[in-house]
Amino acid sequence: MAVVVRMLLSRILALIPLLLGVILFVFIVMRFAPVDPALAAFDGANATAEQLQQFRLENGLLDPLPLQYVHFVWHLVQGDFGTSVITKQPVGETIATALPLTVQLTLLGLVIALVTALVLGVTSALFRDRWPDKLIRVVTLAGVAAPAFWVALLLVQWLAVGQGLFPTSGYVSPADSFGGWLNSLTLPAVSLALPVAAQLTRVIRTSMVEELDKDYVRTARGGGLPPVVVVGRNVLRNALVTPLTVLGLRVGYLLGGAVVIETMFALPGMGQNMIQAVTDGDTAKVQGFVITIAIGFVLVNLIVDVLYLIANPRLRSHA
Known part of the structure; x- marks a missing residue:
């Protein structure tokens, strides 16, 4: 500690x-x-x-x-981001109103990306060079190449306009209705998450494959330990060390992508407010929004560094 x-x-x-x-x-x-x-x-x-x-x-x-x-x-x-020259209101108040939505969208997208990447990455590694692995590799390659806004357009056309399962825009606070909140953020969060999930899947697969080829795994299997125990207790934990380093950068991608996604789905978060501030020439707001996002990115990477240290005992011995 x-x-x-x-x-x-x-x-x-x-x-x-x-x-x-x-x-x-x-x-x-x-x-x-x-x-x-x-x-x-x-x-x-x-x-x-x-x-x-x-x-x-x-x-x-x-x-x-x-x-x-x-x-x-x-x-x-002192926590003073200045005053908007357009609305004459403190920029900090606008940030305090818009930031929670952006954080909710980013965290929901991160959860979706992590769960998807873990399932696909582990499955791909366990079925290495067989049809599940080949299929997942093709799908993730397409996911890496697909920008978030293009994924958003496809999801809106298919699930919102075509099937009517989700709204095309708008936001419902979780305090008003958790179901409505989840419904309003699902498409934006999935649009953000899929490209990140594709990249993390490839990293997790590579780490898992390298770990599965090590001697201790063969020894554990030869000793009669069930595969579930070997993979869940040892292989997966050791294999996740490398993806942790990538995770911090991907969270930065989620924060940046939220600017575009919030505008597309008319979500009153940091992104939409920033675009409006740029359009209005409100420099105080633009400065406040950009600096807040930058600070968030730096803090996330700090947390990832600590998690990386906790997950890797060898680093703790040399720290």
């Missing part, structure tokens, strides 16, 4: 410069974007040059860029 705590602290310290770099990148991109927050605030109409200049002065837009960056980071540390 002490080793895990030490590693966690070292990872957190290493993430501080990374987060500052991400914030700096977002800050610079937004400052050099062809969008004037002053014009966006006045909607480009009925604003005199004096009013625009006064707005820039009051919001620190005329300060040197290094000073603007320091002020920006200082406000972020």
Whole structure:
């Protein structure tokens, strides 16, 4: 446990410069974007040059860029993401409203991807080079090549429009109806999950095959241990170490894919709000959304690093 705590602290310290770099990148991109927050605030109409200049002065837009960056980071540390120039509301309030939906969609997609990848990956490895393995490999190859938005279009056409099993858009809160919530998020979550499941399936299959070929597996089988015990207790646990490293990156894909999927299904999450903020030229909102997603991605990878350490005793002995 002490080793895990030490590693966690070292990872957190290493993430501080990374987060500052991400914030700096977002800050610079937004400052050099062809969008004037002053014009966006006045909607480009009925604003005199004096009013625009006064707005820039009051919001620190005329300060040197290094000073603007320091002020920006200082406000972020205090949980202040700024104020929308369009709605005049704190960006943090919008994030607090939109983020739970994006987290729900991402977690549901992750669960679907993991369950699917485990079933297909283990089955493919156990039936290596036989017809189940060949079929799964073909299916996963197609899944890897299929982008999430294309999968979403097919699912909407087939299951929503064609069969009427799911709604084409909209969101129901789990507090109002769990069944309605699950129904409204199933197609978006499956659209996100299938490409990730295909990639994880191939990684799990490869890890399982490598593990099944090791001497301890042959010894256990020769000793009369049931295959279920050998695979479930030893092979699967050891084989999942490598897929854990891939999982963190795939969660980042889910977060990024949610931007497109939420827009397609009219879900009021981070993605749809970000697209609307870009359209409106609301730089404060865009900055807040991008930084929140980046922080989420970094935290997920931190959790995956810790899980990787816990799952691999050899790393704990050298940490």
